[in-house]
Amino acid sequence: MTEQLEDDFWAQERARDTAARGKQADPTACGTCRGRVAAGGQVKHDECAQRATLLPAPDAPGYELITGLSEEELAALPPRFHTPAFMESSSPKLWVCAVCWGDGWSTQWPCATAVKHGLRVFTPEHEAETAAKKQAVRLAELEPQVDRLDHLDRITLPELRREIEHHKDGKARWRKRAETAEARVTELEAELAKYVGHEPTIAEEMAYLSNSLDAVLALCHETKNSGALGVTPEAVEQAASGEWTATAPRPALPWAAAMDDHDLGMFLDDLASAALNRWRTDIDGPVPDRDTLAAIEQACQDWRTPGRGLRGDEPGTGEGR
Incomplete structure (x- = not known):
């Protein structure tokens, strides 16, 4: 009895499955079968029924x-x-x-x-074929763009790369110029800092002028000894600014070296007289060394500075000798 009930159950299931199997029409079905399926019925012809397949889609990837x-x-x-x-x-x-x-x-x-x-x-196969056709149409539409992209890659992009490299080089050059200018500004600021708030004293100015005058006299002395035609303004400016260096040993007292023999003898006499204070004594004892040094400096100043009436090269003094 149980076996009979089971056979009846599966017979009913197979009949139900057979009935449902013909309710899907293939896209290529005839008009009669498509109409019967649209009305909720079954296809009339077996070849018009849609059947499931495991075939890959026509456009499946490789x-x-x-x-x-x-x-x-x-x-x-x-x-x-x-x-x-x-x-x-x-x-x-x-x-x-x-x-x-x-x-x-x-x-x-x-x-x-x-x-x-x-x-x-x-x-369904017809939908896959439709998708494949759409892909083919889309590829045909993209074909001109592929050619355009190929043109860009072969011609336009290389030109853009060259322009970019050119701009990079120009930017590097301007950066280098800016760095050079900044370094120069820093150098000038450091140079300015030496003087702002550090104005030279009168003694420092006089020492600078004295050194400049010594350099000019040394230049003249060297020119005279070398037999050159004359001293150029450029050479004088270089000597006064400290840029000129004598080729021969520079005299310690260039203004004295420039004197004639008579003035030089008179100057040395005054210098020796001042130096003798080193061995003199007075009521308080030996003359202090600093007094002797001051007397020597005074003698040098008297003979070095024009207008004191001591040197023979001053106006109005050479005729009396």
Whole structure:
């Protein structure tokens, strides 16, 4: 009795499945069958019934494309590509996704994409062909852009690169000039800091003028001894600014070296007289060395400074000798 009930149950299920199997018309079905299906009935002809197949979509990606994509990119492919494929050579044998695989790994079917989209995985063949045609049309539309991009890559981009390099070189040159200018400003500021707030005293100014005069006299003395035609203004300026250096040993007292023999003798007499104070004594004892030094400096100043009436080269003094 139980076996009879089970046979009746499965007979009913098979009949129900057979009845439902003919309620989907193939896109190529005749008009009669399409009309019967639209009215809720079954197809009249078996060849007009739509049948499920495990054939890959006409536009399914090939081996090269699949191996070039990451796992995330493969999962994002259209649902119609995630069909089952039977791995007969594997152990154990199993169904895997046709696109969710890579080097050393595979995904058992149904993959996550197939589970997510369900029936959309088994796309009717005519829809896959339509998608392939749309892709072909889109590729035809993109073909001119590919040519344009190729032109940009071969001609325009190299010119842009050259212009960029040119601007980089110009920027580097201006940066170098700016750095040089900043260094010069820093140098001038340091030079200015030497003088601002550090004005020379009268004694320092007189010492500078004295050194400049000594340098000019030394230049004249060297010119005279070397038999040169004359002293140029440039040489005098260099001597006064300290830029000129005598080729011959510079006299310690160039103004004395420039005297004639008579004046030089008179100067040396005064200098010797002042130096004798070193061995003189007075009521308080020996003359202090600093007094002797002051007397020597006074003698040098009297003979060096014009207008004291001592040197024979002064106006009105040479005739009396």
